[in-house]
Amino acid sequence: MKSSEDAVSDGGFTIPGESSYEELTLDLARRWKADVIRDSDGTELSPELLKTGMEVYSTICIIRDHNEYALQHPSFQQQTILESRPSIARGRSLEIDLLAGYSREQFSVNTSAESVRLWQVFDRTTGKELPSSSWSYDEASGKLSIDGTVPYHVYSADFFAWRIWEEISMYNHVTNGWTKEHLMQLDPRYPEVRRYLCDWLDKWCISHPRTSVVRFTSLFYNFVWIWGDDSRRRDIFTDWGSYDFSVSPRAFDDFKAEMGYSLECEDFINQGRRNPNHMTHSRKIRDYIDFTCRFVSSFAKDLVGIVHSYGKKAYVFYDDSWIGLEPNGRYFQSIGFDGLIKCVFSGFEARLCAACESVDVHELRLHPYLFPTGLGGAPTFSEGGHPEEDAMLYWSRVRRAILRKPVDRIGLGGYLHLTEGYPEFVDAVEQIADEFRTIRDLHRESDVLSYDKKVLVLTEWGRIRAWTCGGHYHEHPDLDLINILEALSGMPVNVSFCSFDELPSALDGYDVLISAGTEHSAWSGGEAWADAGIIECISSWVDRGGVFIAAGQATMLRGYSTLLRMSHVLGVDLLDDRRLCEGRWDVQGREGFPAVIQALEHVVLTDPETEILSSDGIWPAVTRHGFGKGYGIYAASFRYSPESAAALRSLMGLDGSESGNPCVDIAVFPASGKAVAASQSGKEEVFSFHGRSMAIKPYGFEVIPF
């Protein structure tokens, strides 16, 4: 498979360098037309590789690898808030071992006065906080004692704990059976730490003259990752998106000074449920996130300033300790990063990177990663692995997205020597790099053709978490919204994101509004739907011609006469157990709509005029309800496939596909007189363009002059 475009330009490709494999590195750099070589965390490029003429990216993790300083200043370490394991009172007093169940390698109790004054103890049976006079903490035993307990009530304490082992290195350490010293991590909330880190970066820049780009991996605070002390429950809590690992008594003080009101430990513990990215957030937590983003951006700007002062560029790799950096948030631009690097399996991830308007360089790190094993421990560069197939599969998804919205670079990561037994992989990457450069150059020549259809996705997060549901597709494939984002990522339409706070003005000029997600989720909005004003403005917008598409439990909120708050527009509602006595409207499907969307139990019509576009014979799968000049459309679920994406297009009022084949996307570059056909299918497909029928190879890519 060769691109039909013969003249392909160079560059736009980052290769990971590997010392001791200089010849291989240089050979592959030539094959893949790489213009950048990067080191990996904890490795250094050899002089041979540094003098190739390629640009050099150097990776740093700014808050880690300062154990000497951290040991001298243990109170500058990072913290979190933990909830002690809920304990049952049998009598009138109770002793609680605060760290019971938690990894004592990861945590130690912060027993300082500024910490203990913020602790809270709760009767979890009643939900009420105990007065601080009813409990005390004994540092010697590590036990908290409560007086005046009610027998059989359950109690727990919220307290600050030091995080004494940086979590990413902890993970690598444990996974690889390392025995070396545990790496600690510093909290830049303290001015002393900020000064220390600025000095350190200054020296680093001086000692790395060949580095042209400092690749931050990432910034200061990791996503939350709480480990247990029992092998039967190693993971206690993991969430890619919550800010629990940025908190400290100092952060509480700074918040109070800045916002004028106080946070409590329980705001973060939230009855033990914390505040995961996928759930709705209280106003206080949203304020805290914004506050943390401002702080992270402010200090990151200082660091980027130092990098720039040495004539180097600063890129950020968006992963791991990314908390507060939010590439599509309000403050990212103020940092001044020159580039954003995102690792991608899917189209929506490419769009997340491409959507960031404040960097010059958008770079995608493709998969597979050059590592012996891949997803779920499957073989990749080891026996039974087919890395070339993985590469083409992921690329076909990503390519679909970058045909609509360009990025500037691609690259690989990991250990280059692993490619040695896999010549097909080397060929595949050569082809991918060429296809990428073709797409990049077409975008440089002219805009890609797009429908005049503006689509708005409504979530609690809005633009700050545009094009993401908090992780890779394979981590939560059952989420309706991530599937919808993947479908949208390759569509020739204009896609934007908004939060509930931005309604109604955000709706102006949009044709389609999408809401998807489960009850209480940040995706569907939860309590936001209590606001009648939200319901009024969306209803009015539909009445005037808008198309409102709701999936799953979107708009659901209990306490009202319908479970779906937009039921009157959608013409459907969800049945809960309360409604089992009600008779349902017969479900009579319409011919012609593809059966690619799965029905859901307990979806019922509320209006006999609601059109059932598809159903399983008992429950509706897709419905359409006329409302004034617009429509309310309900999809019981959404799982991405080329066919379901075509169905979504038709629900938005477009043709199912440009090519007559949902597996073959066509991107038209009118000013260049060229179109690109790209197949997502692993087998040969037939498609048509401008009335001409053509075949395309598995995962094929064709540039078609017209």
Added chain:
Amino acid sequence: MKSSEDAVSDGGFTIPGESSYEELTLDLARRWKADVIRDSDGTELSPELLKTGMEVYSTICIIRDHNEYALQHPSFQQQTILESRPSIARGRSLEIDLLAGYSREQFSVNTSAESVRLWQVFDRTTGKELPSSSWSYDEASGKLSIDGTVPYHVYSADFFAWRIWEEISMYNHVTNGWTKEHLMQLDPRYPEVRRYLCDWLDKWCISHPRTSVVRFTSLFYNFVWIWGDDSRRRDIFTDWGSYDFSVSPRAFDDFKAEMGYSLECEDFINQGRRNPNHMTHSRKIRDYIDFTCRFVSSFAKDLVGIVHSYGKKAYVFYDDSWIGLEPNGRYFQSIGFDGLIKCVFSGFEARLCAACESVDVHELRLHPYLFPTGLGGAPTFSEGGHPEEDAMLYWSRVRRAILRKPVDRIGLGGYLHLTEGYPEFVDAVEQIADEFRTIRDLHRESDVLSYDKKVLVLTEWGRIRAWTCGGHYHEHPDLDLINILEALSGMPVNVSFCSFDELPSALDGYDVLISAGTEHSAWSGGEAWADAGIIECISSWVDRGGVFIAAGQATMLRGYSTLLRMSHVLGVDLLDDRRLCEGRWDVQGREGFPAVIQALEHVVLTDPETEILSSDGIWPAVTRHGFGKGYGIYAASFRYSPESAAALRSLMGLDGSESGNPCVDIAVFPASGKAVAASQSGKEEVFSFHGRSMAIKPYGFEVIPF
């Protein structure tokens, strides 16, 4: 299959008489040793049948068949409260057609002043009631007008409607395509109606001298059954157990006078969800139910007094217009009924009848009903039907229960001539009648042996709805509690029922407490679990040695740190979406516990000490958690089978079965020196008794002297 008991006594059997089939009736009466002949609704026995010497039951439906009087006094008809179909305001005013969507053959609007003053209009988008000054009703158009609506909000009105067609006759009429006059129904809330009905019953008794038992079918108010006007949605709301068809402005006035506070229409409409039997009820609705039971019992007592004054007995058939009679409720005894008749498919229904302590005669009407078609329209006495197989299957279930707790009579209903082509059915009934009399006589000789194990079932209803979840087993086979009741119905243990109001004293002396049901259901208790006192007393009782068995979502209530409020005792909790980020304890099953209980997604351990008795490898199915001297046991679900019943016995601390075979129940009558073995299996089974191994035929019944 003959009973091994040769000498069988007579009687205890009620045969439905059929005029024009006198010879057949008399022949079958002899075969089945019937001692009672009954008429059916709307039929009269012929003189030949009346003079057989058998006792005669005559059926009356007291509130129906008085059309002449009802036409003269239309304001004495029964009523209900309806909610108008929710309507969307597009502007500042809105007109609502109150009866839109409802059957106008069943309902007409009660436009009297005493009715309209009680109507309520709601903004369903905000959940707020509108002031009565903002709406008015125009009788001529049947439209209600609202001023000052908010565009795109949804509005509905709660109003009183006459029920102008008695629902059971409506159903028979529509089903059978009748063209005769619609039967109306009277509301005995009015003293004039009560006087009229007493007079009528007086005359009826005089004109029916041969009747020895007046069989009331049933009393005054039907269960709720709301019909629509669209063939695509014939049923709008049906519930066997809610009191909606007993309400009227007069009932509201009487309630105020008796209880000292007022009811509102919205108490009954409840955001359109009404108050179905299976959901938790507000205190007001519970007060209303109690108030209605008092009224129904009081007037029923007057009627029974009239029957008794003619030397006749009064039995009640517990079905259809049964509202307020509640055979195991507080007021039933005061009526003075001599007998209770219950139609049965299952064991728990037999126990419901047997549990009523205030009647002399407990009679079961067996299935199949003598009608061409049976459950779900399946053939019974028509081509392809095997009524003898149905009869043995249902009997084997009922027999299991009456081995534990006796009833006094059995009988059949329907059209006797249908048996003509089914000699095997006639044989089967002969055998059933003989087995029944054997069991009846054994119970008369001595008590059946029972374990010293006292089991308490906790629901919102408590004793008032002992041994029922509001309908036949096949109507909601997925309900955990109905399955548990069916299992308990044939166990040699003492079973009682209690409500939350009766805790903690109700726990005294009990060994096992069972709670089962979905969130918010009357079975699991819903809001009752907000009361920390309930949690404390059950916890304390377990601590002292009690066994608490929870199934499904029992004890679930949102708003606290756990979803299951008894999580600390059970050692498990349910995950909702909020907890997706939490790591779970490994599920390691124990050998030996039968895999007869299905696991449920989202059940998680909260204590590593919780024992997993069975699981599907990912989610627990049955767990046991030591708590003091007792246990918290959680079953993710429960579906009745002989094997799951054996598992439930072992969870309660008993052997799985007396016979070594869960399909074969053994009831021991020590004073008689006899045991009964009864098989629920449709094939031959082997069992053991007193160390002796024996075979038993399909659905077999053996009396074993020992």
